[in-house]
Amino acid sequence: MKTILHKADSRGHADHGWLNSYHSFSFANYHNPERMNFGVLRVLNDDTVSGGQGFGQHPHKNMEIISIPLKGDLEHKDSMGNTTVIKEGDVQVMSAGTGVFHSEYNKNKNEEVKFLQIWVFPKTQNVTPRYDQISTRDLATKNSFYQILSPEKTDQGVWIHQDAWFSMGDFDAEITSTYTLNNPANGLYLFVLEGEITIEDQILQRRDAMGLWDTDHINLTAKAASKILLMEVPLA
Incomplete structure (x- = not known):
């Protein structure tokens, strides 16, 4: 990774x-x-x-x-x-x-x-x-990522003309979650809206971001109540 x-x-x-x-x-x-x-x-x-x-x-x-x-x-x-x-x-x-x-x-x-x-x-x-x-109120699930955007017109959330998937997460403290990429060739751009998380031994706080690639999944842990936006996008 x-x-x-x-x-x-x-x-x-x-x-x-x-x-x-x-x-x-x-x-x-x-x-x-x-x-x-x-x-x-x-x-x-x-x-x-x-x-x-x-x-x-x-x-x-x-x-x-x-x-x-x-x-x-x-x-x-x-x-x-x-x-x-x-x-x-x-x-x-x-x-x-x-x-x-x-x-x-x-x-x-x-x-x-x-x-x-x-x-x-x-x-x-x-x-x-x-x-x-x-x-997205009816899509939201507590303590797990839920999709809000994809390339598919019939999929959950809105759709765009790109092979990208966006997900939101609203996590309680000490919750660990996994996100699996829809396409392992894509990259992930993770943006912390609120709170504090740990990912790959790195602490991210409010409005910090991390790009990740060359992986098919990520694991993260919320150190405090946290809200996260995940953007899975093609790298080229």
Whole structure:
């Protein structure tokens, strides 16, 4: 097994007043040639948006864009005619394909919204743009990983145009869990949302991340109550 460690305080950071964003990979004014991507995982931004503020209408093309709200209500509008609100427990996906415009705003004026913005390179270019969102509340299982995204339209969670699988885990302290890769040729990017875990004799705390590859499974132990996002992606 090979690994790479990305501690929370090693991420890029941009504070725009209305937007406080931490970048796991190079993004906008943060450029680190050693942190461009993890396989097809191109962007992992940890965003906090002030009340009533947000991203004005802007374009995307040939990218799978996943949003995972952590707190508050995020309003989405796009050129496909969708106007929706996503909140904690939801997962949103937009296949930009041939091109789409969208905006994202904090729907509430008196509280911030926190969400993860994730971009994945697609395996097929110039697909017809599409949008979807689901609630994961009925999928969630305590003390084990549960799938929220896959390549299959009929599988659990949302789907994208890439051979990737995302899973979430909500673990009590001292629980040990195993994740088995759907494709051993893939890599895993593990992101600790809350808590503290041990994996491969490495302690990971809140917002720490680790990339792992050349393995068909991982074992981890929660040292405290922990929430984890696992992203299994092709490495090329």
